[in-house]
Amino acid sequence: MFQPATRTLLASSVRAAAPINAFSRISTRNIITLKDVKYTATATAQGAGRNGAVSSNGLDLNLALPKELGGTGQGENPEQLFAMGYSACLLGAIQAVSKKLGKEEMAKNAIVDVSVHIGVPNELPGFGLAVDIKVKGIDDELLQAGHAFCPYSRALSQGAVVKVTTA
Template sequence: MFPPAARTFLASSLRTTAVPRSAFSRVNARTVVTLKDIKYTATATAQGAGRNGTVKSNGLELNLALPKELGGSGKGENPEQLFAMGYSACLLGAIQAVAKKLGKEEMAKNAQVNISVHLGEPTELKGFGLAVDIKVKGIDEELLKAGHDFCPYSRALTKGAVVNISTA
């Protein structure tokens, strides 16, 4: 089904933790979202000195720099910024998509999604971990929940995602 490295990564991502769950989460056990049909694939390549290298995706090229808080120059983008940008755009799109079904298109037109991605040491693992704070302005709780449930980034973080990892 999955290569051995993917199974190990997937198994470790399925462990439940004592970290408080989102108000939208109803169960502590994680599931895994699998795809039956791929509609679009984005690709990216990172090169150089990791967090101080470059990243490219379909004509977009960015210079990366370790944030000052982590001992770097801060003179470039970092993966957490890129994740926050992608997640905020995806969640806004999801909110606007489900707003049509709920008859709340007008409300969603002026919605604003603010996402903070925090990088730090997790209490239960070695290395670094992520935490995400989301604040959405201009919509009600019903639309927020529906958008959060519909958003692929939200689902990947709350329900897990299949990660296939291997050497090239």
Template sequence: MRPAQVVFGPLVARVMNGAAGRYTQFPNALHRRNMITLKDHLYFAKATAEGAGRNGIVKSTGDSPLELKLAMPKVAAGKGDGQNPEQLFAMGYSSCFLGALQLAASRADQKEMAENAKITASVFLGHPTDPDMDGFGLRVELNVEGCDDDAIIQAAHDVGSPMHSDNPAHR
């Protein structure tokens, strides 16, 4: 298992090497996520939230419509009888990173390296350590199983980076 940690604003990623739990910083992991302008789009998704905010309903239309009841987790003084945005974010992030990992392995002519990979994303909601920042922040920890190649894992991080010139979606 190879955990990586991502903190949004600025983005920081780490990967654990070896069973001893030694963390190493990715060389170009410190990015600020920038706004970009798309020349076109490959896919369009739309979601609508209504009701009592984090205790309301969220709906997505399109190829496979989805409707979920939202609920604050019990640990945050909620009922915990529905999904929460952090769960949905973790699901999306893990699936996107798996796709990026498989693409990076394929580009390296090592497609088999990531065929059976499994990505687990843990999303943490909390207060920033910087006393000058208000509100909440997210920390994301990614665990990569089934792919032990640090170069391919780094390349997967780069696939989603707006700073990476090989990503055609960000040109």
């Protein structure tokens, strides 16, 4: 079973080490680290970025910038893929915790709708994401338990370790 370990990032030490700019406005937060890896998914993007291609274990998709961002909209985009993954993960988490709460029947009828918004954030340059989730067919107790158990929810609300390197 996953047991989150935490470490604290201190904003003051980050600010002291970095020049003053929009990226130095980092708040203190806990980050989830993994004790034991159970599964690893991999994906590769290539081509023209948001107008290129992405593949993962036999799933090959052509990407296209949405019309709202100046593209053709003739393909998938990262926000759609994130919304799909999040909705499936949260539904699975709801169903997993439903057994403990004695609400398995209720969880069978759950429908999870996830909207992922991309736009310009107030705090930093570049783009940011916002997520809206609506779950039908369950009560708030089951929703909150599933949300607390879901790795996507945890990553967004509690943080995750992200390592970025060159190959």
